[in-house]
Amino acid sequence: MRGTKSLHIARRLIQIGFLLFIFLMPVFDILRYDTATKELYLFGEVWSLGLKDGILLDQSMGGATHVAVQFFLKAILPWIILLSIFPVLGLLLGRFFCGWMCPEGALFELADFLTFKTLGRRDIFGKHPPTPDTTLLSSKWNMLFYGLLSAMFLLIVPPLTGIALTGYFIAPKTIWQQITTGDLTFGVKAGIIGVSTYMFVTSILVRHTFCKYVCAAGLMQMLFGWISPVSLGIKFDRENFSKCTDCKGCEKVCFMNVKPRLPKKDINCVNCGECITACKKELGDDCLFSYGFGDNVAQNTASDKKQILFEKPIVQ
Ligand code: SF4
Ligand code: SF4
Incomplete structure (x- = not known):
């Protein structure tokens, strides 16, 4: 179906672009504090x-x-x-930044993807998504391939993040020189090891739980999005609820473990739009989700909730 995945592709491109931007900002002196010279660089100039x-x-x-x-x-x-x-x-x-731009969230999603391809579920310790796609496990070679990719992810991504973020405090040129000569100062070692350890642990154990309960930027967006009567959100078309085939696609793709068919404002929703893509795949132009501003869409009724949670909807 044409255009079904355009939202998903646009999000991935923006995530990659923003990740590169955050990694390269110190390299181009867009933003960094040089602890050696005690100078703050802002848009190429010393502040x-x-x-x-x-x-x-x-x-x-x-x-x-x-x-x-x-x-x-x-x-x-x-x-x-x-x-x-x-x-x-x-x-x-709302939490649009978390879903579309956050570099850490993007790396957590990459870790989710590799875990899903290796184990048939997104969480290492949990059961999400609700109905594991067991066909993914049909080939041992498939598991082995993605298992190796996961190992590479853990070996490469945390140190790379460590090097990139250390560049915000030590000149990237200096870091590069030290890496190529193998003669690392205490500051460079501490920066790389500290960030690498953090990324390693959060990529395996914590992932989106960090986004839900710890990240200050996420919590601020969550709080202000929650109290705002006009913020962007995902709307579920309750009027056409009977068109829902209960494929659960929208629930399976939600890495924040939101049940998108339930009442509209879930503080954990990051407005990523993956539920829209999943529903478009199932229902085409009859997709039941859309982006919308404000609270002017009716809440699901108690009987809707019961139907979503326990009963299979009637398909027209
Ligand atoms: S409910 Fe939809 S938009 Fe919100 S986080 Fe889940 S998949 Fe993304
Ligand atoms: S709302 Fe759409 S994606 Fe979700 S279960 Fe119904 S048909 Fe499937």
Whole structure:
């Protein structure tokens, strides 16, 4: 079916782009703090208050105003903007950033995919998705192949993330020199080992549980998205509920373990739109999910919930 997966493909492209952006920001001095020179790089330039030479000796009203304006623009305003990014995103788009842009979430999804291909379920310790696709386990070679890919993921991704994030504090050129000569300073070793260990543990044990209960950016979007009457969300077309074949595709693809057919506002939904893609695959243009802003879609009734949870819907 044409266009069925376009949302999914668009999301993957944006995730890859943002992951590369986060990894490469320090390389191009877009954002990094150099602990050796104690300089903050912002968009290719060393950040400064932008005060004219000798301005602090100028006791006039004009001099004081200049210092105050520069201080507000260069020291206070950037912090206000930085701290308001996730609340504003949450108010308007719910947890859209988590589902479409978060580099860590993207890596967790990659770990999910490899686990699913190897074990037939997405969680190492859980049972999700609800009906494991046992056909995936039909070939031992298939399991072996994806098992090896999973091992490669664990060997490559955590150290690579460690190197990339250490670049936010130590000049990437210095890190590269040290890696190629094998002569690593304590700071570089600590950065790479610390981040690698964190990524290794979270990729195996925690994954989206971290997104649900720990991540500050996620929690801010969740809170502000929850209280906002206009934020973006996934809407379920209750009027046409009888068209649902109960294929459970929407539940199987949800890596946040949301039951998307239940009442519309689940704080764990990251607006990834995978349930839309799954339902389009099943119902085509009759897909029961869509994006929408605000709360103006009716909640599911108690009998709907019972039907979703325990009964097979009637197919028209
Ligand atoms: S309910 Fe749909 S949009 Fe929300 S997280 Fe699950 S799959 Fe993504
Ligand atoms: S809502 Fe769509 S994807 Fe979900 S069970 Fe029904 S038909 Fe399947």
